[in-house]
Amino acid sequence: MKEGPDIAQLGALIGDPARANMLTALMAGGALTASKLAAEAGVTVQTASSHLKKLESADLLIQRKQGRHRYFALADDDVGALLETMMGLAARRGLTRTRTGPKDPALRKARVCYNHLAGELGVALYDGLLASAMLDEVDGEPVLTEAGRERMMQFGIDLAALETQRRPLCRSCLDWSARRTHLAGSLGQTLLSRFESLGWARREAASRVVHFTERGETELLATFCRQDQNSHGNRSQRIMRDT
Template sequence: MKEGPDITLLGSLIGDPARANMLTALMSGKALTASELAAEAGITLQTTSAHLGKLEGGGLIRQRKQGRHRYFTLADDDVGGLLETMMGLAAKKGHTRTRTGPRAPALRKARVCYNHLAGELGVQMYDSLLARGFLQEQADEDLLILSDQGRDFVADLGIDISPLNQSRRPLCKSCLDWSARRSHLAGSLGTALLEHFYHKGWAKRVEGQRIVEFSRPGEVSFQKLFPLIEC
């Protein structure tokens, strides 16, 4: 008898096209209703309910009830990271969808990966923090160390680290970016930085999409804060 983690259930849950489309839609970090997910998957509401039951039973999603309505989200950061990694592998192996459009360049530039910034700007932010010693990678691990200089940098932005340290989520974690095929910053700090950009008015989410759209002044401020540095 084989022992250890069983990946076959996860593979079967994610591998169904309808369920894959629903999980991808939830990568936006926004809670969606069964009707909205049915539209994303292109299936009936009844069939969607069956799929949602399987995804929830497998621990990939969770539901929130508000009044008479039920909303669904990814279960946690680990699920979001797994999906982003699978997207990166699919792109690397050439398993891409043939349909392209004006959204593609914008998605590659800046988008939400569950609850943090991904795309070219997300990778730039990660590289800039590493180059200046604010983040330190650990051998063979996704978890990162925020240096003392990094803590000062974050504090100067007005972000309070204390509640982030008390979170059950990792403070800093690398996440493989599917389009750039390099790492960007996840974890509670990654979420806090994205919220900071929203709060400062530098960027906003495109309604109903994963795209994060920076204003011209916002991108100028971002570039000053996270410059590209040759190592």
């Protein structure tokens, strides 16, 4: 008998179309009721409850109770990163949904990936941080430099509070649409919240889309993506031009 992690069990859990739709709906970073998830999956509430129990028992989801209502959310960053990676692989292999619409370009430009910024602007942010030496990569993972720490504190980020958390401060996440890296971890989440509090961006209700104002996009690029004309800068500029 083979020993080790059971990817077949994990694949079966995520691979069911109804459960996949539920997990995708939760990639917006919020918590949804069983009835809302049932609607997302196109199944009855009773059937949805059965699916949710399986996902919860595998620690892919967590349940939150508020009064008489129960809400479900992705368990942690690992689940969100796995789903984003699977979306990227599906896109690269041509395994895409046939239904497209006006939200598709908006999703590609800026969206929530569980709790942090993804899409073209998310990748441009990551490239800008690297090119300006605010981030470094060690063994393939991002590390905040001293220059980066100074800039983040100037931007109103409480790094001391973030570093008390069990989650990593910086983490790479493969962007499914840009097929490049964007910033996850507690810093990625806090930056997105900061962009919203400054009025630079807002999340679209019941969607993963993040809308940046013209001023907000300009400020984002000026604050974090000011670069010399090097490889990172050129890549970021190409990302911003392409759709």
